[in-house]
Amino acid sequence: MPRAHRVAVLAIDGVYPFELGMPSRILGATEGLYEVLTCSVDGRPVRTSSDFTVAVEHGPELLSTADTVVIAPFAPPPDDAEPIVPELPEPIAEAFRQIRPGTRLVSICTGAFVLAAAGMLDGRPATTHWQAAEPFRRLFPKVDLNPDVLFVDDGDVLTSAGAASGVDLFLHLLRTDHGSEIANRAARRCVVPPWRDGGQAQYIESPVPRTTQDGTAAARQWALAHLHEPLVLADLAEHARMSLRTFARRFTDEVGTSPGRWLTQQRLARARHLLESSDLPIDEIAGEVGFATSTSLRQHLHAAIGVSPLAYRRTFRAARA
Incomplete structure (x- = not known):
C-alpha cells in the first residue's frame, strides 16, 4: 500500500480552532489516504482565538517531512492591527526554512498573510x-488578490477565503488528488455540500437595505427544477414577481454573481454530475441540463475547467472504478 500523503498543519498563536481542525476532519474522512499532523513554530502549546490553548505533538521539524503544508488562520491582535507585518517574524521564518522545495502550500483565511510575507505569493493569484x-493589498501589492472567490488554486500554492471556504478548498484538493467520488464521499461524511457556487460576494455585508419580500431564493429553486428548459432572465424575474432590473440587482446582491452566470454554473454542475454518474451521450446530457447543443456544453465546460466532456468523463469515471 502506498505511503499516505503527509499534511503538516502549522498552528500560529491566535489560531482559530475551527479551521485548525478542518484539514484533519475533511482529509481524514478518506480512510488513510492522508496523514494529517499538527505542529507549532517551536513545539510548544499554541494560544487559540478562544479561551484555551492547544497542545501540539510536533515542532517545526515536521514541516521538512510534509508533502503539503497548511497555514491555519489566526485572529488579528486585540487592538485590531493588521494580522502580520510585511516581513515574517523570525520564529515563523525559521519554521518556514524547514519546508522542502516543491512542497504544496495551502492557506486558510488569514494564513495567506503568512505566505505573502514569505514572498510565496508574489506575482501569483x-x-x-x-x-x-484592504490591509492585504496595502501590505502585499505584488500579489494578484481576488477577494471575490472562495479559493484560488495556483498549482502548488492554494489559498482560501474565510472559515468554511477552507472546507471547499480541501474538498477541491480531494477531487484533484483522487477524483470526485472520494471527494463526494468525504463531503457526505462531513455533512457538507461537495461544492458551492458563487464566491465571497454573497457573504459580504451589504449596505443595500433588505425588504420583507422573499428575495430570489424561490426563483432559484424553481430554475434548478427546470434547467432542461431554455431559461432566460425574464423567466426567473416573472417567477419572483419582480421587474427585470430589480430581480437582477437583488439576485446579484444575494448570490454574488449574475443570474446568467449562475444558470451556467448550475448547468455545468449538473452536467458534471451526469458525466460522472451516467453513461448518457454528450448530446443527451447537453439537453438534460439546458445547453442548446453539445458544442455549447463543450465550450462552457472547457472555459470553466479547461477540459472537454469526454476528457472529464474519462478522468472521473476512471476515478470511480
Whole structure:
C-alpha cells in the first residue's frame, strides 16, 4: 500500500480552532489516504482565538517531512492591527526554512498573510477573507488578490477565503488528488455540500437595505427544477414577481454573481454530475441540463475547467472504478 500523503498543519498563536481542525476532519474522512499532523513554530502549546490553548505533538521539524503544508488562520491582535507585518517574524521564518522545495502550500483565511510575507505569493493569484482584503493589498501589492472567490488554486500554492471556504478548498484538493467520488464521499461524511457556487460576494455585508419580500431564493429553486428548459432572465424575474432590473440587482446582491452566470454554473454542475454518474451521450446530457447543443456544453465546460466532456468523463469515471 502506498505511503499516505503527509499534511503538516502549522498552528500560529491566535489560531482559530475551527479551521485548525478542518484539514484533519475533511482529509481524514478518506480512510488513510492522508496523514494529517499538527505542529507549532517551536513545539510548544499554541494560544487559540478562544479561551484555551492547544497542545501540539510536533515542532517545526515536521514541516521538512510534509508533502503539503497548511497555514491555519489566526485572529488579528486585540487592538485590531493588521494580522502580520510585511516581513515574517523570525520564529515563523525559521519554521518556514524547514519546508522542502516543491512542497504544496495551502492557506486558510488569514494564513495567506503568512505566505505573502514569505514572498510565496508574489506575482501569483490568491485570496483571503474579504474583510482582510484592504490591509492585504496595502501590505502585499505584488500579489494578484481576488477577494471575490472562495479559493484560488495556483498549482502548488492554494489559498482560501474565510472559515468554511477552507472546507471547499480541501474538498477541491480531494477531487484533484483522487477524483470526485472520494471527494463526494468525504463531503457526505462531513455533512457538507461537495461544492458551492458563487464566491465571497454573497457573504459580504451589504449596505443595500433588505425588504420583507422573499428575495430570489424561490426563483432559484424553481430554475434548478427546470434547467432542461431554455431559461432566460425574464423567466426567473416573472417567477419572483419582480421587474427585470430589480430581480437582477437583488439576485446579484444575494448570490454574488449574475443570474446568467449562475444558470451556467448550475448547468455545468449538473452536467458534471451526469458525466460522472451516467453513461448518457454528450448530446443527451447537453439537453438534460439546458445547453442548446453539445458544442455549447463543450465550450462552457472547457472555459470553466479547461477540459472537454469526454476528457472529464474519462478522468472521473476512471476515478470511480
